[in-house]
Amino acid sequence: MVAAVAERVAAGPSANALLNVQNVSVRFGGIVALNGVSFDVPRGAILGLIGPNGAGKTTLFNCFSRLYIPNSGDILFEGRSILREPRHAIPRLGIGRTFQNAALFDGLSVRDNIKVGCHASTGNGFLTNALRLPARHTEEERIGKRADEMTAVLDLGSYAQRPAGGLPFPIKKRVEIARALAGAPKLLLLDEPAAGLNHEEVDALRAQIRRIRDAQNVTVLLVEHHMSLVMSVCDKVVAIDFGKKIAEGTPAEVQKNPDVIRAYLGTGA
């Protein structure tokens, strides 16, 4: 307890943020995908991460899930660096994510996809499951219940038994959100959830994101090109361009920022 408090004090004013991004740089050969990006994600917030194509948004997400290791800088989750954690330990810390191009398990049903999302919060191994030991039944029941809850939250009931492979893209993206939520993350990373959605669907998504934040008690980091969604749902927005942070603040502030306008109109650079 004392140690935890001391740590917070030592870490300065940003210590009650859920996620601290500290000076993160990522290079791919000659390409600098991220260049010293820093910002905090406050607990309980919906934070928008915007920027033109190729700005480095997905690269940053990939650092959060340890698919990439930054060349320099650090990423703290609940005050602890995640960079030394193995990739598969990340969801157990409480970070769940979706992918820009919907990385579902095509051969599994929607319900089973969502069940895979429970992997990190469950623990039965090969022997228990192979021999149908009693623990198998209790855990499978728990997983099934959780999957049904998330199916309901994302309104996927009519798709539950369908194989994920053949679903339309917008449904796939919704299944991904359900799958990520199944693991009860503290931080949910959404990479362009509105891609391919029509007007009403974006409205539904907006309501869903709010409901998820409030009911599931998660902090949301939202990468999105759909500006009206970002501006209406986010508490705070960070804008990056060419791997550099160019603005940070409330949606209204960021929208007015001349650098942001220039980045989007393409008159800069």
Next chain:
Amino acid sequence: MADTVASRNGTPAASAAGFVWGYRYGLLLVVLPLLLIAGGKAGFVSNFQFLQLSLMIVYAIAVLGLNLLTGFNGQISLGHGAFFAAGAYTAAILIDQHNWPLWATLPMAALVCFFAGYLFGLPALRLEGHYLALATFALAVAVPQILKYRHLEPITKGVMGINVFKSDPPFGLPLSTDQWMFLVVLAVAAFMFWIARNLLDSRTGRALIAIRDHSMAASTMGINVAHYKAVVFGISALYTGLAGALHGVIFEFVSPDSFRFELSIAILVGAVVGGIASLPGAVIGGVFVQVIEKYADALTKQISAAVQLPLELDPWLIYGIVLIALMYAMPTGIVGGMAVLWRRLKAMRGL
């Protein structure tokens, strides 16, 4: 297919249906062999036919092992004959040189092959697709040579091979040795299929399929991909090795030439023909391997005689022909093809 969906959809009705199905299968597993044994007693089923049946079941276990690895986890193996051989030799050596009883030999062979598969699977993790296929291919080619290796001869008996004595039926049961071995093989197979089904219909099985379908996404769901891949390699080798041990015992003989590279291909073709990601497919695959092994030679001779080819055909040609024909007619294997046919029939009746 409809069955798997029903058994996975955890409603009470579905689980009751699953129970009834399990019950029926269980009954079938008791009644069918009893009928066969009765047929054997009455002289309708010969000992040779019991041996043939046992071999089919043995190959079904081997194919199931490969199904788990390739069909459900997406790792290719062209070398499962190596694990089959390892299981057979473990059993033969233990029985012949150490006088182990059969019941102790089988778990030991399984264990040896699990570790062999696990250890092979660990470095194989860095190999994807074609490279893994090549590494397993090398294994399959190397094993017969290793078994013939001069300095291992005191144990492996080199090209001479090892004679294995079948154990007689215990408790003075009034069964022939072939009938008894048939029951043993069937019981082992039933247990191993039950295990496979349990695994697949659980957190573990979903993780295996997740890795197959999208290994990067699987890792971000918290699945330790390396661990799962290595363990399932071990389990797969365990199945195939256990099949090898049973093969050695019912065949009463093991030698390097029984485990040539063609065996690995036979197991793979059996898996693909039955349906690579299907448990019933493994049974069909097992039957296929045995039937081809038995008739390929004669069939090839007949074909070359019929079309009057001036050159001699290799019996393995049959594999290629059957495989191409089947892949053309039923790209998802016999089980998948049957499911499609069944759906069409139902649709036609519905009209």
